[in-house]
Amino acid sequence: xxxxxxxxxxxxxxxxxxxxxxxxxxxxxxKGKGKKGSTGWKLTLDRITKLEPEKxxxxxxxxADCDWKKLSSHFETHxxxxxxxxxxxxDKGIAVVTYKTAEETTxxxxxxxxxxxxxxxxxxxxxxxxxxxxK
Numbered sequence: 001x002x003x004x005x006x007x008x009x010x011x012x013x014x015x016x017x018x019x020x021x022x023x024x025x026x027x028x029x030x031k032g033k034g035k036k037g038s039t040g041w042k043l044t045l046d047r048i049t050k051l052e053p054e055k056x057x058x059x060x061x062x063x064a065d066c067d068w069k070k071l072s073s074h075f076e077t078h079x080x081x082x083x084x085x086x087x088x089x090x091d092k093g094i095a096v097v098t099y100k101t102a103e104e105t106t107x108x109x110x111x112x113x114x115x116x117x118x119x120x121x122x123x124x125x126x127x128x129x130x131x132x133x134x135k
Contacts, residue, residue: 054102056127057109062093063118071095074117080108
């Protein structure tokens with residue numbers, strides 16, 4: 001089988017991602033990262049986790065240099081401006097994109113799946129909660 005596309009990010013995984021992002025951004029007290037104590041990326045991740053799964057799209061196949069601005073712009077140029085767009089593993093080319101309604105999410109997912117972002121074909125899938133792994 002495939003790589004289980006789109007089936008991930010439970011609370012434990014989100015916590016690990018948050019810790020990794022914090023380490024990549026210099027952790028606490030980093031200089032030049034905005035206002036002192038600024039945790040904008042963490043607030044975005046917190047907002048994303050609170051949304052219903054049917055309002056989120058799992059996006060994979062993104063170019064390595066893609067950031068949330070480029071991702072958001074790519075969706076917007078196709079007529080689907082997201083509420084939030086956040087990279088979940090830049091070096092892995094994965095992200096989450098959110099919309100206000102399940103209908104908008106489904107329409108964007110169907111339209112954007114298979115589009116080209118800087119030469120990479122992206123894949124958009126339903127956001128699903130990861131099943132616990134058997135021990």
